[in-house]
Amino acid sequence: MQDRPDSGxxxxxxxxxxxxxxxxxxxxxxxxxxxxxxxxxNYHLFQPLLYxxxxxxxxxxxxAAPIRNIVRDQRNVRVLLDEVTSVDRAARTVQLAVGGPLAxxxxxxxxxxxxxxxxxxxxxxxxPGLKTxxxxxxxxxxxxxxxxxxxxxTDPARRTALLTFAVVGxxxxxxxxxxxxxxxxxxxxVRDFRTIRPDSARIxxxxxxxxxxxxxxxxxxxEAARSLRKLGVELRVGAKVExxxxxxxxxxxxxxxxxxxxxxxxxxxxxxxxxxxxxxxRNGRVVVDDHLHPPGLExxxxxxxxxxxxxxxxxxYGAFVPGIAPAAKQMGGWVARDIAAWASGSTAPSPFRYKxxxxxxxxxxxxxxVDFGFVRMSGFSAWVLWSIAHIFFLIGFRNRLVVAWxxxxxxxxxxxxARLITGNDEKDV
Amino acid sequence: MQDRPDSGxxxxxxxxxxxxxxxxxxxxxxxxxxxxxxxxxNYHLFQPLLYxxxxxxxxxxxxAAPIRNIVRDQRNVRVLLDEVTSVDRAARTVQLAVGGPLAxxxxxxxxxxxxxxxxxxxxxxxxPGLKTxxxxxxxxxxxxxxxxxxxxxTDPARRTALLTFAVVGxxxxxxxxxxxxxxxxxxxxVRDFRTIRPDSARIxxxxxxxxxxxxxxxxxxxEAARSLRKLGVELRVGAKVExxxxxxxxxxxxxxxxxxxxxxxxxxxxxxxxxxxxxxxRNGRVVVDDHLHPPGLExxxxxxxxxxxxxxxxxxYGAFVPGIAPAAKQMGGWVARDIAAWASGSTAPSPFRYKxxxxxxxxxxxxxxVDFGFVRMSGFSAWVLWSIAHIFFLIGFRNRLVVAWxxxxxxxxxxxxARLITGNDEKDV
Numbered sequence: 095m096q097d098r099p100d101s102g103x104x105x106x107x108x109x110x111x112x113x114x115x116x117x118x119x120x121x122x123x124x125x126x127x128x129x130x131x132x133x134x135x136n137y138h139l140f141q142p143l144l145y146x147x148x149x150x151x152x153x154x155x156x157x158a159a160p161i162r163n164i165v166r167d168q169r170n171v172r173v174l175l176d177e178v179t180s181v182d183r184a185a186r187t188v189q190l191a192v193g194g195p196l197a198x199x200x201x202x203x204x205x206x207x208x209x210x211x212x213x214x215x216x217x218x219x220x221x222p223g224l225k226t227x228x229x230x231x232x233x234x235x236x237x238x239x240x241x242x243x244x245x246x247x248t249d250p251a252r253r254t255a256l257l258t259f260a261v262v263g264x265x266x267x268x269x270x271x272x273x274x275x276x277x278x279x280x281x282x283x284v285r286d287f288r289t290i291r292p293d294s295a296r297i298x299x300x301x302x303x304x305x306x307x308x309x310x311x312x313x314x315x316x317e318a319a320r321s322l323r324k325l326g327v328e329l330r331v332g333a334k335v336e337x338x339x340x341x342x343x344x345x346x347x348x349x350x351x352x353x354x355x356x357x358x359x360x361x362x363x364x365x366x367x368x369x370x371x372x373x374x375x376r377n378g379r380v381v382v383d384d385h386l387h388p389p390g391l392e393x394x395x396x397x398x399x400x401x402x403x404x405x406x407x408x409x410x411y412g413a414f415v416p417g418i419a420p421a422a423k424q425m426g427g428w429v430a431r432d433i434a435a436w437a438s439g440s441t442a443p444s445p446f447r448y449k450x451x452x453x454x455x456x457x458x459x460x461x462x463x464v465d466f467g468f469v470r471m472s473g474f475s476a477w478v479l480w481s482i483a484h485i486f487f488l489i490g491f492r493n494r495l496v497v498a499w500x501x502x503x504x505x506x507x508x509x510x511x512a513r514l515i516t517g518n519d520e521k522d523v
Numbered sequence: 524m525q526d527r528p529d530s531g532x533x534x535x536x537x538x539x540x541x542x543x544x545x546x547x548x549x550x551x552x553x554x555x556x557x558x559x560x561x562x563x564x565n566y567h568l569f570q571p572l573l574y575x576x577x578x579x580x581x582x583x584x585x586x587a588a589p590i591r592n593i594v595r596d597q598r599n600v601r602v603l604l605d606e607v608t609s610v611d612r613a614a615r616t617v618q619l620a621v622g623g624p625l626a627x628x629x630x631x632x633x634x635x636x637x638x639x640x641x642x643x644x645x646x647x648x649x650x651p652g653l654k655t656x657x658x659x660x661x662x663x664x665x666x667x668x669x670x671x672x673x674x675x676x677t678d679p680a681r682r683t684a685l686l687t688f689a690v691v692g693x694x695x696x697x698x699x700x701x702x703x704x705x706x707x708x709x710x711x712x713v714r715d716f717r718t719i720r721p722d723s724a725r726i727x728x729x730x731x732x733x734x735x736x737x738x739x740x741x742x743x744x745x746e747a748a749r750s751l752r753k754l755g756v757e758l759r760v761g762a763k764v765e766x767x768x769x770x771x772x773x774x775x776x777x778x779x780x781x782x783x784x785x786x787x788x789x790x791x792x793x794x795x796x797x798x799x800x801x802x803x804x805r806n807g808r809v810v811v812d813d814h815l816h817p818p819g820l821e822x823x824x825x826x827x828x829x830x831x832x833x834x835x836x837x838x839x840y841g842a843f844v845p846g847i848a849p850a851a852k853q854m855g856g857w858v859a860r861d862i863a864a865w866a867s868g869s870t871a872p873s874p875f876r877y878k879x880x881x882x883x884x885x886x887x888x889x890x891x892x893v894d895f896g897f898v899r900m901s902g903f904s905a906w907v908l909w910s911i912a913h914i915f916f917l918i919g920f921r922n923r924l925v926v927a928w929x930x931x932x933x934x935x936x937x938x939x940x941a942r943l944i945t946g947n948d949e950k951d952v
Contacts, residue, residue, distance in 0.1 A: 136671060136944045153582035155941035162715035163942070172717045175671040175944075193675045227945050242565060242604040246622045286591035288601045496925065496940070511925070512584035513592070515565045515604075516656050517946070 107198035114398030114422035115204035121430025147230035149274035210362030255351035263359030264301035266455040317472035384445035398422035536627035543827030543851035544633035550859025576659035578703035639791030650784040684780035692788030693730035695884040746901035813874035827851035
């Protein structure tokens with residue numbers, strides 16, 4: 095069915111409906127082309143707020159919207175819930191797990207990243223990462239269960255281990271997670287237990303490098319560290335994690351009993367480079383030129399976190415375009431313009447050039463750090479700005495209102511609306 | 524820890540924090556007693572709206588609230604997330620899976636029901652029932668996936684099977700589920716697909732008895748049947764289900780290809796009768812006297828769906844008190860009064876007598892049937908009444924507002940806010 099010549103028009107296949115893929119599809123809304131979006135999930139996920147699902151503040155549906163619903167009025171788009179297993183560059187087809195081969199004239203790979211354990215895949219079992227909704231509900235389950243188990247536990251040492259939470263990696267996700275767990279323990283659930291004191295929970299934020307938020311300026315790292323300490327997060331820099339198991343995490347030779355560890359230390363790109371058989375960097379990202387093509391593949395684009403794109407020379411944030419939502423959107427938008435120009439025979443846009451709009455990270459419900467280059471903010475005003483920005487960018491009017499309401503409610507009451515331990519119904523108590 | 528003599532006061536153990544257990548605990552708020560609630564889940568579930576989670580209208584957190592949060596200001600209550608494995612009547616202890624033995628002076632069992640397949644347990648795999656949040660997200664997943672798979676499917680017969688949905692049992696849950704699936708197909712997602720027409724979906728509601736809503740008066744059954752037909756639900760009465768497998772359901776000898784079957788045909792009580800080693804009826808419900816005691820067990824109460832309580836003689840709805848939320852609440856409240864009287868040495872309440880407040884069932888977003896005995900309603904006015912009643916009875920202020928908002932939004936836009944296919948991340952496309 096996918097391979098019927100539905101309209102005689104050229105076909106663009108977009109794999110992945112994250113920020114990169116979705117922005118590309120929407121950028122093609124006026125193009126005389128058939129666009130097919132393939133995704134393993136039926137929803138677009140607003141990943142920047144995923145840590146709020148993991149810490150019981152928001153429900154999954156608050157930060158996810160069905161892809162087909164987002165593009166339902168864009169008649170040149172079709173959406174397939176399917177998974178790519180390989181790409182045949184010569185035949186110009188992608189192989190789908192359910193739907194068979196799918197031909198393309200232009201292919202856009204926007205397949206994102208997964209967390210990576212840098213040669214320690216055995217840690218995955220004990221230290222889940224945070225990239226999907228199922229990751230988030232699993233972490234939520236583990237964190238909430240730890241408090242429940244601690245309430246029943248009679249052995250003081252085991253109780254301490256249950257009330258110790260380690261977050262590995264102090265990039266924005268790690269900082270946000272640690273801050274949110276601290277607030278959960280110290281505010282949202284503090285009066286709900288009788289035996290334990292949730293606010294005695296110990297939250298460790300472990301960073302191998304010399305400071306938190308290494309991609310931010312040093313002054314903002316300092317601000318973040320101060321805010322974290324105020325929330326009761328124990329930030330340890332230069333902390334090399336040497337082992338993780340079900341009951342502990344070992345840092346610089348010290349074994350810390352700890353029943354909940356969350357991984358926010360690193361990512362690895364999807365298998366796009368393998369599908370294409372093209373060079374990738376050490377994180378698996380496809381090295382692309384300034385037209386977002388892998389070398390020699392004019393009919394293929396790679397965008398978003400999956401692509402290694404050289405940063406402009408004057409960039410303050412590093413040698414590559416960072417793996418953040420605005421970068422993915424810019425790439426998706428640029429590819430849409432390039433493809434539209436190709437389809438209509440008009441002038442191609444000038445090569446892709448990333449515009450860094452700024453870096454944001456939030457620390458609990460009252461503080462954030464924001465770096466726009468020309469202006470840097472921290473503390474409460476930065477938090478307000480962060481909140482407005484995130485709600486504004488949330489897909490879907492309803493989601494915006496629900497999230498805004500949930501945040502206001504939580505802010506006023508410290509209440510968490512989604513404290514559900516779900517899944518594994520039969521396996522656990 | 525649970526067995527320390529925490530206060531020297533008598534201890535009431537309540538197993539199950541559904542309507543019966545929770546109302547009992549709250550009824551004991553002024554009693555000079557220690558109350559311990561044990562539940563397998565950390566949340567109280569507003570089960571009457573579970574079908575709305577199964578059909579993507581509400582998020583799980585909208586209809587569930589953490590038990591400890593509900594009772595956090597009631598200082599004589601403790602909550603344990605644990606599971607009962609047995610009861611020792613002589614020693615007056617319940618055995619917990621994690622926490623060990625827990626002594627009681629009075630025991631209240633309010634452990635509810637599960638769906639039952641009447642000797643066909645092999646159907647469970649193909650026809651999930653709807654009692655827990657995990658049930659609901661599984662059904663949501665299956666229903667949404669059926670449409671996604673149909674969009675990819677090229678074989679017309681297989682596509683028809685994917686777009687055929689069977690609901691077994693036309694009690695209130697079955698009627699509500701079938702109506703909600705019909706509305707999902709005909710309104711919420713109708714414009715989201717390109718290959719299939721979701722509104723061509725066939726929704727079968729299969730009832731072995733002679734009419735839908737058998738516990739309602741016949742005139743209301745007729746109204747419900749009319750409303751269902753208007754929604755496009757194919758109601759079949761006298762339909763005996765003889766076989767269910769992954770691809771079909773067999774009714775009165777006819778094999779109907781059908782990839783999604785949901786079970787709403789019957790329930791079986793929890794294992795309370797087995798724990799107590801007391802007589803039960805054919806649905807596993809513990810037969811109790813008019814003090815809600817099993818025969819000869821003055822220190823044990825059984826309430827809610829787990830109990831078989833004789834109805835008052837003049838009852839119109841059958842020989843037993845029905846398994847609905849108001850009945851469970853009344854029993855829980857009565858037991859609280861009885862226990863409080865015992866603890867304080869004051870006069871015991873008169874024997875339990877169930878007051879039937881009425882029967883309600885909703886059919887889609889515009890119709891319902893309501894039977895208050897003295898007044899019967901159907902159609903839109905009944906739906907409005909049903910909505911207000913359900914929102915009013917929802918636990919927790921925030922949940923009420925979120926649900927009210929979601930309903931209003933859906934009503935105005937036909938939009939469904941929780942159309943997420945989650946779980947089984949790795950196993951499926």
